[in-house]
Amino acid sequence: GVPLGLLIEEGRTNLCLQSEVFGTTWSNVRTTIGTNSVTAPDGNTTADTLIEDGTGANTHQTSQSISFASGTAYTFSTYVKAANRSWVLLHMASAAFAGNVNTYFDLSSVAVGTSSNTDSTGIEDVGNGWYRIWETATANATTASTIGIFIGEADNDYTFDGLSQDSLYLWGAQLNIGSTALTYVPTTTAAVWTAR
DSSP: OOOOOOOOOOOEEEOOSSTTOTTSSSEEESEEEEEEEEOOTTSSSOEEEEEEOSOOSSOOEEEEEEEEOTTOEEEEEEEEEESSOOEEEEEEOGGGSSSOEEEEEETTTTEEEEEESOSEEEEEEEETTEEEEEEEEEOSSOEEEEEEEEEESBTTBOSOSSOOOOEEEEEEEEEEESSSOOSOOOOSSSOEEEOO
């Protein structure tokens, strides 16, 4: 009942598939998924837990392949909440970009850490310990490339020296065309376009 103003936003497509189910279309590398394990930002129990395995000196991630178009800006975003881990890395692989697009986020201090090959980055507090994080970059090749969410150990460090099988909470992954993280659009088995 509180007026929040007028949202004027172009129609948008979430190119990520299974945006709330990280154990399906997503490829989990040295991680497992706890499905529908905590309350998501929308109030439903649909957020997943990304749990690292016991493999040391390696990366722990979930990712999927997306088709990119040269000369187009893309914004990759997701909602994250700290569990045992508080560092997270958003990644868009170099196949479609001028180098790997990487941004580290510190959920404990609510800050953007090291980033590379990005046009812009950001973190927004959405309540109840949840944050929406994003990075934007412009593709320089028309090709398929991966996007990924990595559990981080520290800033600019996603290779763990010693593990205790820790975790992060994830929900609402989105890849949209444009230089801003547009309003979240949930997907299942196909990209979804929504008009505003």
